[in-house]
Amino acid sequence: MTRTKTTQRGGTDPVSAVVVDDSQFMRTVICDMLEDAGIDVLGTASNGADGVETVVETGPDVVTMDLKMPGVDGIEAVDQIMTERPTPVLVLSAHAADGAELTFEAMEKGAVDFFEKPSGEVSVGLKQQQESLVSAVRSVANADISATEAAAERARQSTTGGPSSGSTPPMTEYPDRPTLLVGSSTGGPTVVEGILETLPIEADFRVLVVQHMPDGFTERFAARLDDASEYSVREATDGDRIGGGEALVARGGSHLEVSGYGGGRLRVSLTEAEPVNNVRPAVDVTFRTAADRIDDPLSAAVLTGMGSDGAAGVEAVNAAGGAVIAQDEETSAVFGMPQRAIETGVVDEVRPREELVAGILNATTKQQ
Template sequence: MPKVLVVDDSALMRRLVSNVLSSAGYDVDTARNGAEGIERVTDWQPDVVTLDVNMPEMDGITALSLIMQARPTPVIMLSSLTEQGARVTFEALALGAVDYIPKPGGTISLSVDDVADQLLHKVRAASRAKLRYRPVPNDGPLPAASARAPARPAVAPQARVGKPEGLVLIGVSTGGPRTLEDILPALPASFPWPVLVAQHMPANFTTAFARRMDSLCALRVRECSQPLPLEAGHIYIAQGGTDMVVSEYLGRLTVKPRAETPGHPWHPSVDVMVDSALQHLPAAQLIGVQLTGMGNDGARAMAALKRGGGRTIAESERSAVVFGMPQELIAADGATLVLDSHAVARQLLLWAPAKH
C-alpha cells in the first residue's frame, strides 16, 4: 500500500487521520508542523501527504510550496469550511495540491466517521494522480486571482431572446479547479454560448471558487445559488450541496439549484446537469466536456448526448490529474475528441465561434 504522511500540529488530528488510514492498510507516518513535514517528505519519500492549512510557525501554504520545490508529491489539504479557508484552499490547488478535505466546524475530530470514506477515496485518487505543479519564485507571491486580461463587453452577446444557440456542459472532479484555470480564462468575452460547470465540491466552497474564476475570466462567472437566466457571456458554477439543472420559465432557459438527486453518488452531479439540458435543447446544440476526476459521473449522459448528435470532449490521460471520468466516457464510446486540457478552449471556439 502507498505511504501517507500526515502533517498537522494537532496530536488528536494526527491520531484520528492516521487511524483511518492505517485501518485501511496504508503505511502512515506523521509530522507535527510544516518544517518537520518538509523534512519527512525528503527523507521518508511518501506517496501522498495530508497537510493542514492552519498551523503555527509555518502555515500549510508555505509548507506546500516548499514541498513542491524539494520533492513534488501529491498533497491533500485539510481545510476549514469558512470563506477564508476556501480561498486559501484554492491558492493551494493553484500551487499544485491535488485535492482537499473540508473540516466541518474547523475540525475533523468531531466528525471523523463522516469524513473517513472521503479521506480514503481522496488518498486513493491522489496516489494515482499526476501532479500539475506551478513553480513560483523564491519569496515570490503565491498564485492568486490575477487581473482580468480581456475587457468585458458592456452587454453580453446573445443570439436571440428566449434560448441560447447552444450550451457548453463541463463535468469535473479531482484536479478540477486547476484544470479549469487552463480552460475558462482562455474563452473570450464574445464566446456565444453559456457555459455550465458541475465541479464536485462541497457547500461553502463553490462561492469562493466562483469568485476566484470570475476574477480570472473574461466571461462573467456566477454561482448557481438561485434560478438564473442562461445568457451568453456567462459561466455558471453549480452550487455545492446541490445539483444544477436546466429548466424553462416563461419561454426562457434558466439554470437553478436543486436538492441532491437520490441515486447519484457525486454532487453537483454531471449526469443530472447533462440530462436536464437534453430535455430542453437538441443534442446538436450541446457540447459536453469531461475533465479530470475519479469515478464515472457524466459518462452515461455525455455518451447519450453524443449518440443524439451532440459533440463531446474527453480530457486526455496525458493531462488529466485523475483519468477516471474521461476514461469512462471514452470507454462508453462517448468522446468525439480526446484532447489535452490546454487544447479544450481552442476546440470550443472552433465548434462555437466567438462573434465580434
C-alpha cells in the same frame, strides 16, 4: 529538480502517507483513521517545514496537509514539496471563507484535491467521515502529479512574466447561442479556471460548471472564476437564469438541472435528490437535463477526475446532436472521468488542458 511524470497506482495497491497538522490531537485522529484502513503512516509533522523534511526523508505516496500552521504554512509547504520531492497532496481545509481561499491557493501550488475538515466536535465529525477521508487519500495517492506540477509551474510563470498557459486561435465567426457544459472532479479546479480564462467572450457561451466540491467552497470557486474570466460567473441559485457571456457553478450539495431554455436563455433549478454516481452535484444530471432542453449548439467537456460521472451525460449530449470534448490522459491528474467518457465512443475531441478551449471551439463550430 527535474520533474517527471509519475506512474499512476492501482486502486488496491498499498498506500503510504505523511500527516502534517499543527494539532497533535488531529494528527492522532487522522493517523488512527488511515491506519485502521490499512494506510501506512510513515511519519507526522506539526508544521510545514518539518512536513517537507519528513516527505523528503520518507517518500510517501500521499501527504495530508493542514493549511494554517506556524512558521511555514501549508501553502508554502506544498510549493516546497513540489520542488524538492513531488508528491500528491490532499489538503485538509477548514469550512470557512478564508479556508476556501487558502485551499485554492494550495491547489495552484500543486495540491491535487482537498477534504473538508468537519465543524463542531472534531473527533466525532472525523469519525463520521472516515470512509470519505480514506477514499480521498487513496484517490489522491493514485493521481498523476505531473499534471498538477505543470499547473503550479504555470502559476509561477504568470507571476514572473513567463509564458502563458495557452492561447486560443483567433476566429472570425462563432456559432449562434452556444452552450458549454463542463464537468470535473479531482484535479479539476485549475483546469476549469484555465478554460474560463481563455474562453473568448466574443463566442458568447452560456456556461454551466459542475465541479465535485462541497457546499461552502463552490461560492468562492465561482468568485475566483469570475475574477479570472471575462465571463460573468456566479454560484447557481434555484431558478437562476443566464444568457450569453454568463456562467453558473453548481452549488456543492445540490444537483444542477437545466429546467428551461428559450430565446438563448437558460433556466436552472437546484435539487437535493439522491446522489448520482455517489456525488452531488453530479455531472450526469446537468448534462442529461441540458441535452433534453437545449436545441441550440451544445458542447460538453469532461475533465480530470476519479470515477465515471459524466459518461452517461456525454451519451445524452451526443444523442441530442451536441459535441463532446475530453481531457487527455497526459494532462489529467486522474484519468477516470475522461477515460470513461472516451470509452462510450461519442467523444469528438481529446485534447490536453492547454488545448481544451481550441477543441471546444472547433467542436462547437462544426454544429453550425
